[in-house]
Amino acid sequence: MKENHPLKQAYSRSAYPLVGHGKRNVQVLKDALAGVDGDLDSDMYGSGKVIEDFEARMAELLGKPAAVFFPSGTMAQQIALRIWCDERGMRRVAYHPLCHLELHEEDGLKELHGIAPVLLADRERTIGLADVEQMPEEVACLLLELPQREIGGQLPDYDELVAISAYCREKGIKLHLDGARLLEILPYYGKTAAEVCDLFDSVYMSFYKGVGGIAGAILAGDEAFAARSKVWKRRHGGDLISLYPYILSADYYYSRTAHKMAQYYEEAKELAALYNACSGVATKPSVPVSNMFHVHVRLPKEQLESILLSICENTGIGMSSYVAAAGEDASCFEVSIGDRYAGVPKDALRQAFR
Amino acid sequence: MKENHPLKQAYSRSAYPLVGHGKRNVQVLKDALAGVDGDLDSDMYGSGKVIEDFEARMAELLGKPAAVFFPSGTMAQQIALRIWCDERGMRRVAYHPLCHLELHEEDGLKELHGIAPVLLADRERTIGLADVEQMPEEVACLLLELPQREIGGQLPDYDELVAISAYCREKGIKLHLDGARLLEILPYYGKTAAEVCDLFDSVYMSFYKGVGGIAGAILAGDEAFAARSKVWKRRHGGDLISLYPYILSADYYYSRTAHKMAQYYEEAKELAALYNACSGVATKPSVPVSNMFHVHVRLPKEQLESILLSICENTGIGMSSYVAAAGEDASCFEVSIGDRYAGVPKDALRQAFR
Numbered sequence: 001m002k003e004n005h006p007l008k009q010a011y012s013r014s015a016y017p018l019v020g021h022g023k024r025n026v027q028v029l030k031d032a033l034a035g036v037d038g039d040l041d042s043d044m045y046g047s048g049k050v051i052e053d054f055e056a057r058m059a060e061l062l063g064k065p066a067a068v069f070f071p072s073g074t075m076a077q078q079i080a081l082r083i084w085c086d087e088r089g090m091r092r093v094a095y096h097p098l099c100h101l102e103l104h105e106e107d108g109l110k111e112l113h114g115i116a117p118v119l120l121a122d123r124e125r126t127i128g129l130a131d132v133e134q135m136p137e138e139v140a141c142l143l144l145e146l147p148q149r150e151i152g153g154q155l156p157d158y159d160e161l162v163a164i165s166a167y168c169r170e171k172g173i174k175l176h177l178d179g180a181r182l183l184e185i186l187p188y189y190g191k192t193a194a195e196v197c198d199l200f201d202s203v204y205m206s207f208y209k210g211v212g213g214i215a216g217a218i219l220a221g222d223e224a225f226a227a228r229s230k231v232w233k234r235r236h237g238g239d240l241i242s243l244y245p246y247i248l249s250a251d252y253y254y255s256r257t258a259h260k261m262a263q264y265y266e267e268a269k270e271l272a273a274l275y276n277a278c279s280g281v282a283t284k285p286s287v288p289v290s291n292m293f294h295v296h297v298r299l300p301k302e303q304l305e306s307i308l309l310s311i312c313e314n315t316g317i318g319m320s321s322y323v324a325a326a327g328e329d330a331s332c333f334e335v336s337i338g339d340r341y342a343g344v345p346k347d348a349l350r351q352a353f354r
Numbered sequence: 355m356k357e358n359h360p361l362k363q364a365y366s367r368s369a370y371p372l373v374g375h376g377k378r379n380v381q382v383l384k385d386a387l388a389g390v391d392g393d394l395d396s397d398m399y400g401s402g403k404v405i406e407d408f409e410a411r412m413a414e415l416l417g418k419p420a421a422v423f424f425p426s427g428t429m430a431q432q433i434a435l436r437i438w439c440d441e442r443g444m445r446r447v448a449y450h451p452l453c454h455l456e457l458h459e460e461d462g463l464k465e466l467h468g469i470a471p472v473l474l475a476d477r478e479r480t481i482g483l484a485d486v487e488q489m490p491e492e493v494a495c496l497l498l499e500l501p502q503r504e505i506g507g508q509l510p511d512y513d514e515l516v517a518i519s520a521y522c523r524e525k526g527i528k529l530h531l532d533g534a535r536l537l538e539i540l541p542y543y544g545k546t547a548a549e550v551c552d553l554f555d556s557v558y559m560s561f562y563k564g565v566g567g568i569a570g571a572i573l574a575g576d577e578a579f580a581a582r583s584k585v586w587k588r589r590h591g592g593d594l595i596s597l598y599p600y601i602l603s604a605d606y607y608y609s610r611t612a613h614k615m616a617q618y619y620e621e622a623k624e625l626a627a628l629y630n631a632c633s634g635v636a637t638k639p640s641v642p643v644s645n646m647f648h649v650h651v652r653l654p655k656e657q658l659e660s661i662l663l664s665i666c667e668n669t670g671i672g673m674s675s676y677v678a679a680a681g682e683d684a685s686c687f688e689v690s691i692g693d694r695y696a697g698v699p700k701d702a703l704r705q706a707f708r
Binding site: 023024025026027028029030033036037038039040041042044070071072073074075076078105106107108111112113208214215231232234235236237238239240241242243244245246248 | 377378379380381382383384387391392394395396398424425426427428429430460461466467562568569585586591592593594595596597599600602
């Protein structure tokens with residue numbers, strides 16, 4: 001879909017967009033900085049109070065001895081896998097076929113690190129214990145993405161996670177968590193972040209999904225892992241002289257949204273039910289397990305775009321800024337609930353779903 | 355030197371620090387954002403007005419068809435060398451032994467890209483045509499750093515540059531410019547940025563040295579080079595959803611300092627002369643060719659630290675925040691002139707150098 005597609009424009013202008021926290025504009029950074037003292041010193045190449053304090057806070061949240069702030073999850077995760085591969089002396093890892101590293105990183109893991117992936121499970125479901133047990137080759141590390149974003153944010157049962165973790169420990173396979181949306185799954189599991197992370201050797205978490213920050217990621221693990229990740233951060237060109245614009249905004253928005261994840265989760269279930277009540281529409285998962293889900297519609301892309309555009313113009317409700325084709329006669333879009341949803345008048349919502 | 359070294363503390367509190375533009379604190383970002391409309395949309399993974407406009411402006415400045423904004427020079431330069439190596443089918447480049455890639459990047463070029471360097475010239479001088487002609491092995495690319503920072507910011511004669519460029523073109527060796535401090539050398543050469551860059555196939559420039567921004571870099575070259583650099587930027591984890599905090603500040607400080615490089619250069623010559631008039635003190639180069647130089651003193655590190663501390667406390671003049679040992683009986687520090695120098699009262703300066 002082009003930059004100037006009518007649906008994107010209409011969504012952007014709509015009174016009540018349903019997805020996310022708000023517009024991604026400069027005000028997001030201005031708001032985060034408004035309460036910060038201008039005299040606060042910049043971090044300097046990974047050192048200094050502003051970065052060290054935040055890393056310590058995130059290490060505590062995640063229940064790990066150390067945490068390192070990265071400009072991106074792409075960088076953090078490749079590095080985590082590289083460290084575990086070097087430790088095992090084996091350039092092979094396992095992950096889901098719709099893993100971020102497989103789809104969205106231009107094969108950085110292969111091109112920069114020479115690491116080959118073994119793909120587990122398939123496009124319909126998450127990785128289970130049986131997939132891990134039946135892996136055709138040895139791997140240094142298994143990456144689990146919770147929730148599995150590209151299939152609507154599905155999650156394995158918690159017992160399955162525990163069993164996979166126990167199996168990996170027994171076999172000497174390191175377990176890495178792609179927790180880009182870690183906070184978003186805690187209400188469904190009924191666990192703390194530290195409890196979930198305790199099943200994993202290393203954890204990545206993002207600050208611009210449910211948290212609502214500008215960019216940036218944290219990578220957590222033991223002290224030796226963290227120290228090695230800083231060397232690789234320098235090698236990747238991610239050890240910037242100043243990362244504070246991302247750190248301060250991550251801190252600010254974390255403080256504002258981390259405690260609202262249960263609300264976003266309940267709202268996601270409410271909105272998914274509205275979609276599922278429509279003919280020819282089904283959400284994946286049918287009942288969300290986080291703040292996100294995908295909406296699948298038995299209509300061609302162009303037709304669904306027209307309908308969403310019309311709803312947007314007639315009711316002020318922006319359901320999605322885009323539609324993706326899913327074969328010839330079906331289409332879909334992603335929904336992630338943030339601060340916007342709570343402000344949508346129920347009347348307008350009911351009218352849009354009539 | 356530890357974080358809390360008395361000299362660093364005294365320099366930080368001094369009335370008249372001589373080096374740089376000002377403190378690296380959050381106010382630097384706040385100032386850059388103050389005049390920016392909060393409604394301005396974020397860039398999105400390398401697209402959008404805020405990044406594309408700035409890239410176009412920098413491409414024009416550098417006289418290249420295309421420019422790509424990067425979070426760091428470390429990332430930009432490894433990528434430039436990788437592209438030229440891939441094009442030639444040869445993982446070997448040439449650069450100075452005190453090149454940033456050799457000293458400050460934890461061997462990212464070797465570890466991530468498998469590229470081996472051939473080291474030209476030595477710790478006392480810049481690379482000349484003879485070094486290039488006598489290279490023992492073929493290389494895909496030659497990197498020249500102008501000015502050569504680790505030896506005080508020395509420069510080759512412009513004619514030598516022209517000859518190296520002509521030789522490289524004849525031999526099919528790509529020429530890459532580490533122009534972290536490109537603007538800073540233009541007054542000495544009496545050339546425009548585009549004229550200097552015309553000698554090179556690719557160019558990197560930084561925004562937090564003489565420019566005074568927060569972080570970030572530009573990489574410029576032809577359209578195909580730029581397109582490939584974006585793929586590698588994604589692979590490195592540098593294609594952030596939002597780079598605007600760095601872009602907006604680069605833009606803001608570029609507009610405020612780019613036209614002052616001749617002033618900084620003149621001031622550097624003035625200050626270097628003051629140092630050279632002191633017994634046992636010599637600057638490198640003896641007459642600066644940019645806004646920077648190194649001060650070498652025939653005193654052990656600890657003794658020079660005490661002297662600088664005493665000058666700082668007695669006159670308010672902060673000459674340096676640190677001293678590095680240069681063997682047992684000598685020491686040195688780096689000076690880069692920015693906005694601060696012009697504000698230093700001549701009386702205080704004379705008193706400090708008495």
